[in-house]
Amino acid sequence: MQPGEIVFITLELSPYFKITGVGDLLRNVVRELARRKVKVTVISPDFGVEYPELCFGKSRSFFSSICGHTSPFQVRLAEDGQGVRYFFIKDAELQRYLTEMSADPPKDKIGRICLEFCYGVYLILNALARGELDPAEPDRLVVHTFHWQTGPVLALINQAQWRDRVRTVLTVDILDIQGRFEPGVLETHEIYHSIKSEFREEINFLRLGIEKADLLHTVSPNFAREIQHAPNGRGLESLLQERFREGRLTGILNGLDxxxxxxxxxxxxxxxxxxxxxxxxxxxxxxxxxxxxxxxxxxxxxxxxxxxxxxxxxxxxxxxxxxxxxxxxxxxxxxxxxxxxxxxxxxxxxxxxxxxxxxxxxxxxxxxxxxxxxxxxxxxxxxxxxxxxxxxxxxxxxxxxxxxxxxxxxxxxxxxxxxxxxxxxxxxxxxxxxxxxxxxxxxxxxxxxxxxxxxxxxxxxxxxxxxxxxxxxxxxxxxxxxxxxxxxxxxxxxxxxxxxxxxxxxx
Incomplete structure (x- = not known):
């Protein structure tokens, strides 16, 4: 049976921008799904590069309120020759953070940048779920996210009125960096205030995503076993063991196009x-x-x-x-x-x-x-x-x-x-x-x-x-x-x- 529309949320996508192997994996998965005529949407930052394989349409503006300031943020819409739809969120600070990731910006600034991106993703998902970007509302969405930076998106989806029509998947890849911040970073936007009450001393974006996702995925069966035990779980072993017992953690081997x-x-x-x-x-x-x-x-x-x-x-x-x-x-x-x-x-x-x-x-x-x-x-x-x-x-x-x-x-x-x-x-x-x-x-x-x-x-x-x-x-x-x-x-x-x-x- 074909799944409903699949929406991928990522901070890297080959050949445009690559941090880890996730960029290559996602390119391969997207192309294979498109060959099977599955409806696919990709939401990512605008990487500030040329996109020769894509055909761009009219940009859209979504209004957001960040740190008390209401302003529009621009989203570039594009499609490839196989019918895959792309939403590129323009954010100069996020683009700079990605390209200078080896640098060491203030920690709270990284958290705020990621939360702004997640809020932008949520607004796009909200429009997709309500049928504002298509002729009709989709019967079902699968939202598949990558990277610790996208953990807050999964928490926002759990608050949405359309939550029952969405299945969420988080790929757990590198656990060395988990996105740990003081809870005050959630003051970035009032939409995060309800999440703040769950955290007193620290918010961990990766843990948040693991807790809120319907399913967890790793890119190999053996890695799914390894991360349930120290030191590979990097402090998340108990939670990952619980998800495995619930049948919500699975390892699927990567593939090549x-x-x-x-x-x-x-x-x-x-x-x-x-x-x-x-x-x-x-x-x-x-x-x-x-x-x-x-x-x-x-x-x-x-x-x-x-x-x-x-x-x-x-x-x-x-x-x-x-x-x-x-x-x-x-x-x-x-x-x-x-x-x-x-x-x-x-x-x-x-x-x-x-x-x-x-x-x-x-x-x-x-x-x-x-x-x-x-x-x-x-x-x-x-x-x-x-x-x-x-x-x-x-x-x-x-x-x-x-x-x-x-x-x-x-x-x-x-x-x-x-x-x-x-x-x-x-x-x-x-x-x-x-x-x-x-x-x-x-x-x-x-x-x-x-x-x-x-x-x-x-x-x-x-x-x-x-x-x-x-x-x-x-x-x-x-x-x-x-x-x-x-x-x-x-x-x-x-x-x-x-x-x-x-x-x-x-x-």
């Missing part, structure tokens, strides 16, 4: 005729060709027999670049030495706690410049553009023998799924969705990856890399079997959306 992982749809692979797919017989030859192209643009010696390791993630503590740095001396002692490509973004400033780690990687890349390349796509790669050099992530997936993802925690992860689509064997930590998507090699022609049990075990990483290199060099048939099993892993978004509809959206 085939149009974004088919080599024929990726210019860097199509233009170089790099056909890497499960049904191709000469996958090894194709990956060697990709490796030569990649080595040239990355500044590494061109050698199709070199064992190539890659790692590309946001430069945040979660992604655990530290264990790789601590393992590098050991990795460089392996004979023959592997080639390693590290990609990280954004570059931290001097006040960042990992600034020294960043520069340690740079120093090691200079010391081992024949075997270690380090590029950040938002600074160094841009400077290389003038020389016609840009390293597409799908190129280094296609070129790599091994892909590193030693996360300290991982709700699901998309990078390991993308890497597997192009025959790069994942070496991951046994956390979150990495457990659900990577089966470790066990010596019996099973599995397509490696698990690092302790995310701080740098010697364990060296040992696993050495094992992988040994298999590749001395047991090529075993290695090819692992590559083909990785290629064959079903991570299609259609299966993900099937589960969304049956487990989250259907009555």
């Amino acid at each position: 085939p149009q974004h992982t088919d080599w024929r749809c990726l210019p860097i692979l199509k233009d170089n005729d790099l056909c890497i797919a499960p049904d191709i017989e000469n996958v090894g030859e194709q990956k060697q060709r990709a490796k030569l192209i990649f080595q040239k643009v990355a500044g590494l010696p061109q050698d199709p027999t070199a064992f190539l390791i890659s790692m590309g993630h946001r430069f945040v503590r979660q992604k655990n670049f530290a264990v790789v740095v601590n393992a590098l001396e050991g990795l460089m002692s392996i004979n023959p030495r592997p080639q390693i490509y590290l990609r990280a973004w954004p570059e931290p400033d001097r006040q960042h706690p990992d600034w020294e780690l960043w520069w340690q990687i740079i120093r090691l890349s200079k010391r081992y410049h024949y075997n270690l390349a380090f590029l950040s796509p938002y600074d160094r790669d841009q400077s290389l553009d003038r020389e016609g050099i840009f390293i597409d992530r799908f190129l280094y997936y296609a070129a790599s023998d091994l892909f590193l993802m030693p996360s300290l925690w991982e709700p699901c992860g998309l990078c390991q799924l993308e890497a597997m689509q192009f025959g790069a064997i994942p070496l991951v930590t046994a956390v979150g969705g990495l457990v659900d998507t990577v089966k470790p090699y066990n010596g019996e022609d099973q599995g397509w990856g490696f698990w690092l049990e302790d995310p701080f075990d740098s010697q364990g990483m060296v040992d696993l890399v050495s094992q992988a290199m040994g298999l590749c060099a001395h047991q090529p048939q075993v290695w090819e079997g692992m590559v083909r099993r990785a290629l064959a892993f079903d991570s299609c978004i259609t299966k993900t959306v099937d589960n969304y509809i049956t487990k989250l959206y259907a009555e």
Whole structure:
């Protein structure tokens, strides 16, 4: 059965603005739902970028009263070619907060900015529920929110006259930041005064959303289990356990859009005729060709027999670049030495706690410049553009023998799924969705990856890399079997959306 209209509320949406993997996930889900002719609406901030895929109509103004001042706020309306409707809320302060998220604005200011956004979202939802933006009132709405910043929206929906016609879903992703503020921040607007009475010492936006949502969703089954226990629940374990017992917490594995992982749809692979797919017989030859192209643009010696390791993630503590740095001396002692490509973004400033780690990687890349390349796509790669050099992530997936993802925690992860689509064997930590998507090699022609049990075990990483290199060099048939099993892993978004509809959206 098709669900009613689905409204997504998000602070990121690929390809326009991305903070975490949620932006990519939401793009994939929206497109798959649109292909199924489900009515979809997306409400988000105006990211202040170009939207070449969208057709904009006339903007609308909604009147709000923030901090005692009544003023209109503007909403830009747009549609894509598949009938998906977008509401972009124009808010200069919110846009600045998102683009400068690594900065440290006053805490109460962040809370006020988020509450203003949530109030704007609520006004749009109110208009949708009352049929003011469509010819008729919808019979039923599903409101699916992401991020701790949207928790107050769910509380406002619970007060609405049309609450009985709405099902609410909250995706619980990263719990490290939960939006904790003093209750006085709720003075932003009188509509929040009734919520304030529930909190005496502190308001937690994420907890508020968890308490008010009909259903909670995580992006992998294992992460849904992990967050019910310390330390992964970050203080919310009891509440999450309660929701699980009530049948209101479920984990659904992320998926990839085939149009974004088919080599024929990726210019860097199509233009170089790099056909890497499960049904191709000469996958090894194709990956060697990709490796030569990649080595040239990355500044590494061109050698199709070199064992190539890659790692590309946001430069945040979660992604655990530290264990790789601590393992590098050991990795460089392996004979023959592997080639390693590290990609990280954004570059931290001097006040960042990992600034020294960043520069340690740079120093090691200079010391081992024949075997270690380090590029950040938002600074160094841009400077290389003038020389016609840009390293597409799908190129280094296609070129790599091994892909590193030693996360300290991982709700699901998309990078390991993308890497597997192009025959790069994942070496991951046994956390979150990495457990659900990577089966470790066990010596019996099973599995397509490696698990690092302790995310701080740098010697364990060296040992696993050495094992992988040994298999590749001395047991090529075993290695090819692992590559083909990785290629064959079903991570299609259609299966993900099937589960969304049956487990989250259907009555």
